Amino acid sequence: MPITNALTTTIERVSILDEHGNFDEKLGKGLIPDADLLKLYETMVTCRMMDEVAFKLQRSGRMGTYPQNMGQEANSLGAAYALNNDDWLVTCYRENCGLMWRGVPIDSILLHWMGDERGNAMPRPHHATPIAVPIGTQMLHATGLAWAAKYRGQKQIACTFFGDGATSEGDFHEACNFAANLDIPVIFFCQNNFWAISVPGRIQCSAPTVAQRGIAYGMPCLQLDGNDLFAVVYGMRKAIEHTRTTGKPFFIEGVTYRLGDHTTADDARRYRDQAEVDAWKARDPITRLRTYMTKKGIWSDAKDAALREAAEASCMATIERCEQVEHPVRGDVFNYTFADLPADLVTQRETGHTHSLGQDPSQLPSASNTR
Amino acid sequence: MANLTLVQAINLALIQEMEKDDRVILLGEDVGANGGVFRVTEGLQKRFGANRVVDTPLAESGIIGTSIGLAMAGLRPVPEIQFEGFLGPAYDQLCSHAARMRTRTRGAFTVPMTVRVPVGGGIHAPELHSDSPEAFYAHQPGLKVVMPSGPYDAKGLLISALRDPDPVIFFEPKRIYRAIREEVPEDEYTIPIGKARVVCEGTDLTVVSWGASVIQCMQAIEACGRSVELIDLRTIYPMDMETVEQSVSKTGRCVIVHEAPRTCGVGSEVATQIMEKCFLHLEAPVQRVTGFDTIMPYYKLELEYLPDAARIQRGIEDCLAY
Numbered sequence: 001m002p003i004t005n006a007l008t009t010t011i012e013r014v015s016i017l018d019e020h021g022n023f024d025e026k027l028g029k030g031l032i033p034d035a036d037l038l039k040l041y042e043t044m045v046t047c048r049m050m051d052e053v054a055f056k057l058q059r060s061g062r063m064g065t066y067p068q069n070m071g072q073e074a075n076s077l078g079a080a081y082a083l084n085n086d087d088w089l090v091t092c093y094r095e096n097c098g099l100m101w102r103g104v105p106i107d108s109i110l111l112h113w114m115g116d117e118r119g120n121a122m123p124r125p126h127h128a129t130p131i132a133v134p135i136g137t138q139m140l141h142a143t144g145l146a147w148a149a150k151y152r153g154q155k156q157i158a159c160t161f162f163g164d165g166a167t168s169e170g171d172f173h174e175a176c177n178f179a180a181n182l183d184i185p186v187i188f189f190c191q192n193n194f195w196a197i198s199v200p201g202r203i204q205c206s207a208p209t210v211a212q213r214g215i216a217y218g219m220p221c222l223q224l225d226g227n228d229l230f231a232v233v234y235g236m237r238k239a240i241e242h243t244r245t246t247g248k249p250f251f252i253e254g255v256t257y258r259l260g261d262h263t264t265a266d267d268a269r270r271y272r273d274q275a276e277v278d279a280w281k282a283r284d285p286i287t288r289l290r291t292y293m294t295k296k297g298i299w300s301d302a303k304d305a306a307l308r309e310a311a312e313a314s315c316m317a318t319i320e321r322c323e324q325v326e327h328p329v330r331g332d333v334f335n336y337t338f339a340d341l342p343a344d345l346v347t348q349r350e351t352g353h354t355h356s357l358g359q360d361p362s363q364l365p366s367a368s369n370t371r
Numbered sequence: 372m373a374n375l376t377l378v379q380a381i382n383l384a385l386i387q388e389m390e391k392d393d394r395v396i397l398l399g400e401d402v403g404a405n406g407g408v409f410r411v412t413e414g415l416q417k418r419f420g421a422n423r424v425v426d427t428p429l430a431e432s433g434i435i436g437t438s439i440g441l442a443m444a445g446l447r448p449v450p451e452i453q454f455e456g457f458l459g460p461a462y463d464q465l466c467s468h469a470a471r472m473r474t475r476t477r478g479a480f481t482v483p484m485t486v487r488v489p490v491g492g493g494i495h496a497p498e499l500h501s502d503s504p505e506a507f508y509a510h511q512p513g514l515k516v517v518m519p520s521g522p523y524d525a526k527g528l529l530i531s532a533l534r535d536p537d538p539v540i541f542f543e544p545k546r547i548y549r550a551i552r553e554e555v556p557e558d559e560y561t562i563p564i565g566k567a568r569v570v571c572e573g574t575d576l577t578v579v580s581w582g583a584s585v586i587q588c589m590q591a592i593e594a595c596g597r598s599v600e601l602i603d604l605r606t607i608y609p610m611d612m613e614t615v616e617q618s619v620s621k622t623g624r625c626v627i628v629h630e631a632p633r634t635c636g637v638g639s640e641v642a643t644q645i646m647e648k649c650f651l652h653l654e655a656p657v658q659r660v661t662g663f664d665t666i667m668p669y670y671k672l673e674l675e676y677l678p679d680a681a682r683i684q685r686g687i688e689d690c691l692a693y
Contacts, residue, residue: 064670065497115495115670134457135429168428170460196429198405204428245677271404330675333668344634348663353682354633355626355658357689363656364692 011211013223016230020284021291028230032081032189034298038155040081040101040229041293044073044286046311047097049061050106051260053315058264064321071227071259075191078160078232082240088149088158089307090142092135094191095161102126106315110322116304117336118328127156132331135196136162136169139188143179146186156233157243159236165196168204179249180217186249187239187367188214191226193258198271214251226254227285257283257307375555377547379406380522381411381487384529385449387559389419392447395533398425399434399451399487408453409489409548433456435464435486442482443472447533455490455542456499462507469538470513485532486540490518491583491630492677493546495670502667503582503631508540509608509640515564518542518584518608522553524605527562535564544583551586569618573600576624576691579615580642581605584628584678591683597691607637615641616648623654624693626686628678633661655693660686 016028032040051070057063076098080089089095089102096109104126111119112131115299120130129145132138142160149156166172167190179186190210194201207213214221220242226234232254239250258282261268268277334341334349341349351359375383389395403426406413416424427434431452438448452458458465469482471477471507492501509516517532517539519525525543534541567598570585575597580588581604592599600618604610619625627638660678668676 031509036655064495111595112669113497115497115673117669133497134459165429168430168433170430170432197408198401198403199426199429203426227584262524265408270406328671333663333665333672333676337665345664348633353685354661354663354678355686355689356656357658357681357693358685364689366692 003099009215011209011215011221011223013225014231014235015225015228016234017228017288017292018225019227019288021229021295023230023292026060026149027234031230032062032234036081037289037293038298040077041286041289041299042287042307042311043077043101044097045307046314047073047077047100048286049308049311049315050110050318052097053319054110055260055264057319064113064115065263067173067263068260069094069096071280071284072191072193072256074229074232075189075226075254075256076161077101078229079161079189079236079342081253082233082236083159084156086127086156088142088145088156089126090145090158090160091131091136091164092138092166093133094163094193098161099128102128104128106318107322110318111196111325112321116325116328117332118325136166136172138162139166139175139186140171142186143175143184145176146179147182147184150184155244157187157240159187159189161189161191163196164190164192164194164201164204164210165199166190167210176214176219176251177250180219183248185247187236187242187243187252188219188249189252189254191256192253193256195258195262195268197262198268209253211251211253217251219249219251221251221253222254223253226256227283227288229285229289244311256285259284286314372554372556373526374552375522376552377519377522377525377543378409378411380419380526380553380555381529381543382413382415383555384526384533385412385415386418387594388530388533389415389423389659390692393423394445394447395449396423396425396441396446397429397449397451398438400429400453402426402451405533407451409545411543412451423550431459431461432464435461438484438486439464439468439472439482442484443480447603448484449487449533451486451487451601452553453489454496454500455502458488458504465508465538465540466511470511473537474513481536482514482538483536484538485535486538487528488540488542489545489548490542490576491544491546492667492673493583495673496545501670501673503629503662505542506631506635507608507663509637513538515539515609516542517564517605518544518582518607519605520544520582520603521547521551522555524562524603526555526567527560528564529606530559531561531564534561539564542582547586548581565606565609565611567605568603569614570601570603571599573598573622575622576626576687577602577615577618577622578626578628578683578687579604580628581607582630584630587678587680588683590680591687594680595684595687597687599687610640610644612644612648615645619645619649623652624690626658626660626683626690628660628661628683628686630677632664633659634664636661641657655690658686658690
């Protein structure tokens with residue numbers, strides 16, 4: 001038997017606005033109307049500002065551990081912009097910008113990291129799930145959410161985000177496999193930022209692209225310049241069209257970079273070179289867009305300064321609101337455990353005790369003497 | 372002798388065992404170049420090489436599953452799971468394989484590995500970084516479960532764990548990673564797995580605890596001004612009931628303290644065994660001062676959840692008043 005070729009494949013990489021300001025007119029023309037572009041840029045700047053403020057707050061003890069999103073704003077923003085508002089956004093924790101575009105209050109995100117569960121009380125109309133902390137688990141939920149839409153005959157799809165590290169988890173593979181084999185309309189969006197805390201991408205994926213993991217499951221895939229908002233919107237539209245029309249999944253790798261530490265508890269200087277960080281700073285998605293808009297004559301330094309001032313004020317107002325939120329009451333520890341609290345939990349809540357004599361002091365001899 | 376934190380004591384134990392035994396290798400997320408997110412393995416990759424201190428892909432089931440293979444081949448892997456909240460994906464490998472290998476193969480294959488896991492609340496961490504799941508693993512036959520309450524014990528217990536022929540889950544209470552220092556001998560020493568420690572002697576009541584809660588228990592005992600005996604279990608399984616039995620037979624009263632939820636917590640087992648072994652000595656019902664039967668809250672409410680000295684003191688006083 002002869003040896004034949006079982007598979008030859010290629011993966012397209014999309015770049016429209018590169019870090020040098022080159023713009024591919026053919027792909028990019030009309031992709032994002034100027035009015036939208038201004039709003040998108042504003043969201044990115046506000047998101048970045050919030051990141052900086054949150055970082056400072058943590059350093060001054062007013063905020064818990066916080067994972068900065070710095071440098072990765074374009075991926076989730078471009079996705080949220082291209083999706084319908086009732087498509088599910090199933091994120092981990094570096095998608096603040098997309099969530100903001102969707103209309104999730106920044107207060108929710110900040111409260112979560114301020115150690116307050118009320119931050120997760122995401123208003124359901126946003127079709128966004130709460131921040132997922134354990135790595136690589138939420139892609140299965142996205143698959144279930146999209147499955148439910150398919151079951152109901154709705155055109156809704158789900159887009160789920162995860163990092164390169166998450167592609168090492170078993171759940172990631174199970175989610176891809178379910179979606180591909182059961183024909184479920186999910187967009188798997190890997191934010192490849194090259195670092196899972198201190199572990200470099202090479203330890204998570206030795207293939208030349210993360211995108212090709214989609215091929216292994218029979219999904220079409222694309223690699224995008226994830227710091228290029230235009231490329232993200234372009235790629236997402238392709239993915240959305242495929243997903244919505246065929247009911248089948250699509251895989252996107254948005255190549256980006258984690259400009260900050262993993263979280264405020266991390267110090268990336270311990271394990272990566274500043275030269276690498278600097279090289280990626282030059283590819284910053286915000287700077288790139290600003291240069292483009294300025295060149296196009298729809299933006300100016302004065303407008304930028306005004307925007308930054310407004311963004312800072314809005315961030316400070318958010319912080320103030322979040323810090324003034326009343327401290328949660330002790331009962332909140334219990335109240336959401338079940339729809340109906342079992343009697344034992346009610347006793348624990350009402351008495352504040354787990355020991356039987358604290359829960360029922362009438363058992364004490366001194367108490368029975370006085371009865 | 373040096374005055375060390377828990378982090379430093381564990382680091383020292385790892386160094387000494389790795390120098391002695393080249394079968395000992397460390398693996399996990401961020402344990403190498405970064406020295407672990409709590410810096411427990413700081414400097415070890417530099418000292419022993421990337422071959423023995425290995426940064427793995429981000430996959431807990433993978434870390435434990437490959438450790439099982441390494442152990443079956445005769446090495447002594449020391450996998451780290453970064454936080455107890457991430458043990459979930461590894462549960463299958465721990466309980467379906469590590470715990471059962473010796474039994475299934477009638478001893479032909481064994482899994483001598485020590486799974487290091489930071490555990491517990493009280494450090495203002497994000498969600499899933501503050502739980503106390505020791506009961507899950509103590510309930511699984513075939514696993515030993517250890518949780519030290521201080522640097523001295525940590526070093527001696529870890530060396531025992533590393534030399535143990537069976538899988539040991541070594542929980543490290545992160546609340547006291549750096550909060551206390553103790554004199555820790557440079558020389559190697561072991562503390563046997565399965566042996567509790569009487570922290571302070573007393574005659575009126577026995578408090579049984581383990582891990583970071585031991586510190587809160589000491590504060591509560593001091594505050595209540597009675598003669599209270601404190602036992603630090605040190606090992607959750609196998610449990611040293613002999614020490615507990617001796618103490619409760621003497622005092623007739625017992626309060627058990629742990630961070631984990633009460634229902635089916637390790638305290639339930641301790642209380643039952645006290646009932647079985649000390650029935651005629653008991654002067655009062657055994658009391659459990661524990662975390663509530665709820666999801667561990669985010670940090671704004673974590674101190675409402677964790678048993679503090681005041682709640683423990685109340686438990687002691689109620690038990691004494693009975």
